Amino acid sequence: MSQFHGSFVLVLHSHLPWVMYHESLQEEWLFEATAETYIPLLDMIHKLAEEDISAKITFTMSPVLAEQLKLSHFKERFAKYCEEKIESSRQDKKNFEKHNAHMAYLATRWEAFYMNTLDRFTNRYRKDIIGAFRELQDAGHIEMMTCGATHAYFPAACEDTSIQAQVRTAVETHTENFGRPPRGLWLPECGYRPACRWAPPVGAKHGEIPYPRKGVEEFLGEAGVRYFVVDNHQLMKAFPHDLNKDPFFAYVAKGAQAPGGPVSVFARDIPLSLQIWRHEIGYPGDGSYLDFHKKHSDGRLRYWKITHTKADMGNKDLYHPDDAYKQKLPEHAGHFKFLIAGSLKTHFEQTGQSSMVMTAFDTELFGHWWFEGPDFLYHLLKWINSDPEIKTETCSEYLDRMPAVSEVFLPESSWGAGYDSSTWINEEVAWALDREYDTEREMQILAREFFNTQDPELMKILKQCARELMLLMSSDWKFMIKNWSARDHAERRVMYHYNDFKRLARMAREYGRGAYVDPGEWTFLGDSMARDRLFENIDFKWFAWPSTPAVS
Secondary structure, three states: OOOOOEEEEEEEEEOOOOOOOOOHHHHHHHHHHHHHHHHHHHHHHHHHHHOOOOOOEEEEEOHHHHHHHOOHHHHHHHHHHHHHHHHHHHHHHHHHOOOOHHHHHHHHHHHHHHHHHHHHHHHHOOOOHHHHHHHHHHOOOEEEEEEOOOOEOHHHOOOHHHHHHHHHHHHHHHHHHHOOOOOEEEOHHHOEOOOEEEOOOOOOOOOOOOEEEOOHHHHHHHOOOOEEEEEHHHHHOOEOOOOOOOOOOOEEEOOOOOOOOOOEEEEEOHHHHHHHHOOOOOHHHOOOOEOOOOOOOOOOOOOEEOOOOOOOHHHOOEOOHHHHHHHHHHHHHHHHHHHHHHHHHHHHHHHOOOEEEEEEEEHHHEOOOEOOHHHHHHHHHHHHHOOOOEEEOOHHHHHHHOOOOOEEEOOOEOOOHHHOOOOOOOHHHHHHHHHHHHHHHHHHHHHHHOOOOOOHHHHHHHHHHHHHHHHHOEHHHHHHHHHOOOHHHHHHHHHHHHHHHHHHHHHHHHHHOOOOOOHHHHHHHHHHHHHOOOOOOOOHHHHOOOOOOOOO
16 A cells, blocks of 8 residues: 655635726736636646546635626626637738748637637636636635735735735635635735834835834734745744754744734745746746747737747747647656655655645746646646645645644745845835835824714725725835836836825815815715725725734
8 A cells, every 4th residue: 555645735826916997908917817827727627627636726816816807897808808819810820821831820729729718718607717716616626815905015014904904805805705714815925024113114214213013923813814825935034943944844823922823834845846936947948838928019929939048039939839738748747746756755754744845836827927837737736646645735634634833933034036025125116115104104094083984975985095005005016116027007006096095085084074075076086986996895994903902
């Protein structure tokens, strides 16, 4: 009889910032992710289920992403997007047939891809991506965990009430969308901060007297969350330093304050993750796979392979699907399964315990960035299922089998560059943080002043204030500014949400204190509610006071 060596825990973090109703180019980010990642992954999990294999993937879906996938605007625009891609592929085929038979063939594949995508979206999933994930969850094939409501970087927030609102809104929205409260919460950017005395490290408020802050694990415990994920580098920096911190086990996250319940922490395995995550050495960088960057000018469809990671765009060779799907994918999936099995076996032989190895990635890597990625996961999970010595488990299944025992005190850290906060807290984004901090504090003042209001119109204004603050807090804007990725869009969005908040806050004070409010302001409120229409049941009171104060 074979000896069970342990489990493979795969976490896929799904997130896109709020792009609906803003700029059409950014709306396409969501359409691309849906067509190339979310629907292919749903299909892949169903295909495994039809073969009596349960994928057991733990999916994060950020609440801000889920709110967009539910919109009728998204559903209508996504269908139109697929139709436009179908028409582009047909036009490309017509043009290519005159001079390049292989490119015409690839155009035919794109036509079939988007026709099938539109059919599955409309018929199989009934235009309900959230419902499709919920059905797989309810069937036991996946676990759904949540994330900070708008993917705010928690260590950068200046008020505990802002983190509290991010966590509580996330848990309540997730419960509404998926029918059950989440056991896990993905810390945006794996950003963790312990209980400490803290002051803004950059910007105009730098130099303030440090004040007490709660640890992230306390917000999670109070909201009923029982686990989160960090990078192994974060775990290795944790106290006590003389504890043998083994990423094959989960740990209890402890701080200066006891959380509302034990909160466990998983650490992402670095060597395994790099096999996929690092483009220069990982599987997705293989020259046979479809190139992400080079697109045909007319319909922006892709016809070239990576060729070489250092190859200039003009030196890319045409893509040959059979090379990727029939040769490289089986080879790479088999190699990754071999590494997983070997890692678990070695650990079992050293410790005598059948533990786990965990990898975590942005979901959009599989399909959007790495077009063949969903098929890679299909082969990988199928082959793991055929090996009696290992298996796949969700995070909760692992914790039920092997509860965390050892306690660690994590430092402020992230999975970003340097494993610190420098990507989201730096001089380049100081001006954005200044506006965020100003807004956080004003929201707290408003929530306290009007905490007991029963006026439905005032509550509308305060809820929209809360939405604009949450959108302003998104980590995406700071990341884009720091890394010069769609930086102009990110800078516009910071000012957009900041200015909208300030105008709404002024309106709330005037109306709440009985002053006259110009009709144009009510029109502005309606426009804001139509454009930034997430979190229908948001509770502005979460911004008033923390459930428990930080210990001085």
